[in-house]
Amino acid sequence: MDTYSVAVDVGGTFTDVVLCNLETNQQSVFKTPSTPDDPSAGFLTGLQQILEANGVKPAQVKHVLHGTTIATNAILENKGSRVGVMVPEGFKYVLEIGRHGTPRMVNPNSWIKPERPVRPRDIEEIPERVGSGGEILVPLDEAAVRKAARRFRDDGISSIAVSFLHSYANNGHERRALELILDEFSDAQVSLSSEVLAVFREYERTITTVLNAYVMPRVSTYIGNLEQALKRLKVDSTLSIMKSNGGIVGSGVAVHQPVHTALSGPAAGVMATLRIGESTGVENCISFDMGGTSTDVALIRERRPVTNLSGSLGDWPIQLPMLDIVTIGCGGGSIAAVSGYGVLSVGPASAGSVPGPVCYGKGGMAPTVTDANIVLGRINTEIAGGILSLDAQAAAEVIQRDIASPLGLDLEAAASGILKIANNTMVGAIRNISVERGHDPKEFALVAYGGAGPMHAIDVAKLLGVNQVVVPPNPGIASAFGLLVADFKNDYARTFLQEAPDYDLDGIERVYSELEAEGRAWLDEEGVPQEAHIVSRSADLRYAHQGSEVTVLLDGVAATSETLDSLIQEFQAQHQLLYGFALDQPVEIVT
Template sequence: MGIRVGVDIGGTFTDFIIADETGALHVYKTPSTPKAPERAIVTGLEELAAEGGQTVQEYLAGVDLFIHGTTIATNTVIQRNGPRTAAIHTKGFRDILFLRDGFKPDRYDLHMPPPDDFVPRYLRAGIDERVLYTGDVERPLDEDMVRETLRGFREEGVEAIAVSLLWSMVNPAHEERVEALIREELPDVYVATSAQILPAIREYARSCATVLSAYVGPVLGRYLTKVAGYLRDNGYRYDLLIMQITGGSASGAEIEKRPVLAIGSGPAAGPPAGLVVGETQGERNLMVIDMGGTSFEVSTITDGAFTMSRDMEIEGVPLGVAAVDMQSVGAGGGSIAWIDDGGMLRVGPRSAGADPGPACYGQGGTEPTVTDANVILGYLNPGFFLGGRMPLDRALAEQAMERVATPLGLDVTEAAAAVYRIVNTNMVGAMRAVSVMRGVDPREYTVIVGGGAGGTHAAKIAEELGMRKVICPQVAGGLCAYGMLVADVRHTHLTTHPTSTATLDIDRVNEILAGMERDAAAQLAAQGFTPEQITLTRFADAKYPYQINELMIPLPSGEITAEAVELIATTFHDDHERLYTYCVREMPVDVNAWRVTATGRLPDLPASTKAAGGSGGGEAVKETRDVYFPELGHRVETPVYDGEALAAGTRIEGPAIAELPTTTLVVAPDHALSVSETGSFTIDISQTVGAGSPAGRGEEAVTQV
């Protein structure tokens, strides 16, 4: 395979990971361009081509794989700047988006306002039709009513329509006819149907996934057309692949059919990257963190598998699809420090982003940020940011920090240390949410570091949770972009067929699974994967009778037999007992849906940009500088190492700083840094008295600030 390129657009920087024909990696960053995100891709490719003395056309002609993680869908939802969207439901169910699933996010808050719907009520229509759960049509579709509704939508200037009718996942005929009528009456309007987006039980989640797809579909489609067109016009010969929230990539055409899968596109590549890094170090229980310029994402990998969830939400709206389970908070290098009405110092979630960026960027930013604090504390080298391509201004950082230091009666160093501790506490909270709050002991896990700012904070937040090891790969500065190149191409097919292990029609289930497997394998074969590169795995959505929610359990391979049905029930009972401490083994198990996930294996890649350097610790010292460590309460003359020059097997006792072109590792006084044979860096954390509790010491950090 020729050159492979992974591109992850973040709020502050756009990350590129380039793997050449030998598999050698190159990490590159360029500032994001929020007003025209595709411009950062063009700029990055031009700069990368120029590095090799090529034109963009010559460079892209040698690229065999281009995978992109885009924030377009996520930002459209968060910023509420999507098209005017309407929804069509079965008559009597037009308020499903308002009534939700019957629960409030905080059911005990009597003053919680109603949800801010993506589709206002006057653009939600109920049409006369009814399909039963068996798939039988009880009431035919009233096509005249549909046409009248569409004429009203035309007058309102509707640009996208979501169609979600009852039991369409069993019999989609009415939805298909409504779509055909829309294309007749409103040919320029984007249409999303629930039978195509999420053919699963749960009317509210299915409707939300469909509405989100309709809301982001036109914006995402225009963006993908621009990017794919630019690549094609400049010599790229293959399909553009897009990272999905499922943890695998798919073609742009597939994403345009199910746009909801592009929400959370970039961060979803973090767990696959962490899994590969962990495997190289013999670690299978991992907590993958990614701290960029705008946000902080964390996910867990247990026993070599990253966690999937069907309860993921964005802006309080469920995605509905099975997604990589991640927790995200507004804690990045660009997170702004501010003082609230009570006089307390806060950090984030508002970010300086790429424009104007932190004050130290010298681009007009005046508010203090985490990056400014790290410059003041001595963690970041103003002359080596992005390998020296983007110098930072410490004086501007100090000037901005005065805005919070003076009201608090602190000097700028004390204020910077407070910002550092508070943002760490915010990130510890996110890590607790995916571990302690779910009964997982983080002390049994190892942290995998990602993001340009990750190495500066990772060891201290791991220490708060009682964790003892942090692994920072050389590709940490572009971990999600790297994850796109190692995350396999993945398609999930779903069929709703409610049944029970007590009454299961074995022939019908085998027919359903075989049909999905044929379609899934053909889909990957059309994308160039050989049978040897294709893996098919099967799952079922199972629950006890009268339970509300299902568990997604693996199914045995081969034909389903009576013995396999017993195994399905046993697997569900075991999983239920593991998660909830009890099971009822004498009870039959309901199965609502059947899934097939088709995976196309991509070639393996290392997690290092080069082999570990050839110098021992002392020989790799670049300089020394005064660095402030909060645990000491003062500045210390600290050696600064060239991370790329450190030899495998080198061990450095803290305090120390190790600099890489796209990230910086801070080694605290009681920590130690070592270099593996693969070039990854490990920080060993010596847990002292008072640390080591899975609850962490975040509360202590707040009271001391």
């Protein structure tokens, strides 16, 4: 009896499902409208229907892979859980102080800091202190930890974040705090900064750990409910989740470190782009995923997705290994409107899947990008395998009423105007991840997918000067396909600051070996054979006294003087590429 893998990607508008026969590699695809109020409903509907359509029994499914936006939405919509935080004495206001920077395109004189994901009164100071070298300066006050845990328990706070200074160098205090918390409050869900992000910079480490705790109850409930539903359906398989770094992890890891799934869905699309580029012989790709609600763009250079250690999620900086993905609120369902000043705009508001664009006939009342496409004859009236029948007349009427008449344009010009604005918005996002990162988009191929991507790809490519556009088969389900081709992957990092010229090669090798042992143990737990293990080493480097780092791959297995020289040379080259200059100055190894 054949066995199967099922990949399910839940988007803002549609839920995409791919069924893959593990013996023949034959694939079947299915789309169903997403269910924003309960994403698991669309997940289970798509799973059941694709199995029934192909005559596959639930017991034949051996792997279920999932791209989810649960953590993302909880943060963006401020719908996470109440969090209790433990910090060292004297650091209660680390989140309030934050960083000096303000968002781009705002007036710094009128900008107001967004509300923090944790209330100041829910932050407890714990007497303890670890030095930057890992030395114990002030012993952990265990009574204070117990008292704080009891207070959180009595206040109904079940998710707790622990972020002690320099825990990346010595996590003993955090590990002991975990034991004490669970002793007082056995049902607590605890996030340790030394597990979530074992690197320096206390603000970024603390806010990332707090966000992990903020979404943990919601993500754990969602994944737990999915696993129970799969058991009821008699699907006897593991559930694996896509991480923001483009790798797959078991559900247990995703539950414990949910903030790492913040870019789960978009990351799957980038992995699909990587495989598409490999199969077509294209080394440099722009991943262009235009769906119903948003557009995600990313860069693949020399068959390596570009990563970013200093990203953001909503209003918050997060310092995690993640693919360098830029998301904008422009998709097929983005709403077009004319302001009181006679200015046409598109997005970020979206009609979603319910009610959806006017042409869906489900009660939508505002013109969208999809309505403009159907008015211009760019979409068949039967789409998504016959799931939807589109009403071109209704789309024409709403664009005439809301766009053409107020602007004094004919219907075709109004529809074209909607698409031009949408296209230029997406071009801006692509320039963000290419030109602003030191890359010329003309040297890349545009890989277009998502439900709306291929329709806009040629116009976007022309605006960028890109000469090659690649559209894969079944572009609307490419992100789900990306789940199938992604590897099990986890990142392990630890800050170990080394200043030139006295690099501690033995110490560097020791840290690498310890991190590698953690990674191999995790792969063993996931059931990955030893012969399939692949270990890649990298380091974050900077010039002395710089405030930001560049990640460089380590050329070689062991940290030797030769591989270190190669590492520094590559850092110089990367710095030149990214910033337009390189300096004859000492280089520090940070992480």
